[in-house]
Amino acid sequence: MNAGIEGLDGARERRVVCGGVELCVVELGDAARPTVVLLHGYPDSKEVWARVAGRLRDRFHVVLYDVRGCGASTAPKPLRGGFTLEKLTDDFLAVADAVSPGAPVHLVGHDWGSVQGWEFATVRRTEGRIASFTSISGPALDHLGHWIAERVARPTPRRSAQLLGQGARSWYVYAMHTPRLPEALWRGPLGRRWPGMLERVEKLPAGGYPTASLPRDAAHGLWLYRDNVRARVRRPRPDAYAHVPVQLIVPTGDPYLSQRLYDGLERWAPSLRRRTVAAGHWVPRTRPDRLAAWIAEFVTDQETAREDGAGAGGAARAARGGAAPAGTTPAGPYAQRFGGQLVLVTGAASGIGRATVFAFAEAGARVVAVDRDAEGAARTAEMARLTGAPQAWAECVDVADEQAMEKLAEQVAQEYGVVDVLVNNAGVAVAGSFLDTPAEDWRRVLDVNLWGVIHGCRVFGRQMAGRGQGGHIVNTASAAAFAPSRALPAYSTSKAAVLMLSECLRAELAGRGIGVTAVCPGIVDTGITRSTRFVGVPEEEQERHRAGASRAYARRNYPPEKVADAILRAVLENRAVVPVTPEAHVLRALSRFAPRVQRALGRIEPRLQ
Known part of the structure; x- marks a missing residue:
């Protein structure tokens, strides 16, 4: 039987009965593949997962089901006592046995x-039925009880502030316990206004969510x-230890749950991978691309570990350029911030661009390497996968081509998702006096160095703003942007x-949560000097000047x-x-405090021998 869920053609629906309740279960993808069960929250139904499920269906057997009393599932009678975690565990086991018996x-x-997932992952009767657990915006009630008890027993100023802060965030929980009034509100004005409230507060995209059953659910x-x-x-279990690897995804902008709730979680989940995402509470709707990538990576890790064994699995993953071993996070200080994010870098075939791709890859980011040199971009993407990127792609584009950049942005959004970090790094150099520089050289420098940045900021910045979940743009300028130079008028002007x-x-863009950084390197040992055009000198002198510039940059080393690394830190x-670089700091300081000295330095003609 086909189930009509937003954008999920070919979904198969079945009914699973447990304890007198009929659960509506929907399946996607090949049932022979690893099974991923997506469990919705309150006041949602399974449709909240539609956009994540659509991104996972080609790789996994994806299962969604309406919790008892929600969506197309029936409600227990009576309602009181029908929603205990014990009964919800019964439901989960019934569904798991039906969709993945082996x-x-x-x-x-x-x-x-x-x-619910924390309950399933910590009780003994589910051992062997769960391979991994990914937790998003919902702590274990037992862990919460211990968290509160520890802060009440030892009320330091910091702990007291944490307790009071979470208490204020949990105002709605107290309201839920009020007799009859919440039901009347949901079946009346709140139920009618809820979709609009979510759209305004969380900026949820339109679609088949929430469903018409929301007031009743x-x-x-x-x-x-x-x-x-x-x-x-009040009485948390003392043995609430996870018996499966756990991936914790924490939205940094969640208005209901403090990040401090998860302090010390390693005690309860020894095999823990922690992620953060700049988003509000309803991440399955606002960041489906990010969630799907993290879920796919985590599930693949666990499946590889089960098939190969812990030691052999790690070696196999390294050979394939896969992610870190199960239960760990990617190496480096930036993993928690950039793990799973989508990063696009232009000018990625060599130099700073290639190094930037590798740095984000080491932090566990998904990367798109863009360059007009197709082979160079492909090599960068291949090496990024070996470096640690869960996914890496190469695209051949000239950033000076506005239409090509528009098409690139559309393609990236459709195939990989909205870019989280954009690094406009592509650049070319022309050296020589202003009077000797032809108009066509000026156009090429400005087309790549300036218009390439403008195109990137426009097409990808628009997507970031439309998503409403922030992002960051890095534009590679130069120390030449701070200082006049008789030798680099075109290059310095563009930067x-x-x-x-x-x-x-x-x-x-600050009001939209999008940061923008101008990175200004000084003399860096890259290949730009080997492609620099020197104007005003005979053609036979070009190579000698390039060789001299390359030697100077190499000596700077x-x-x-x-x-x-500076880009990631920025x-x-x-x-x-x-x-x-030190010279970049000096030139910036001179531009602020000693501009006359800087102008005098700009009159010096460099000698490249």
């Missing part, structure tokens, strides 16, 4: 689906709180324009990897302007 399932839960789901919260928080463009964009700290 293998454990990978469980993913959001909100109350995550609360929300009224029934109140018993999730009433049947479980007080009992578990100064990039610096000002970045400052203007930062002011405009400042590697592009240091610039890449995004992490949301910095506006980042000089890189």
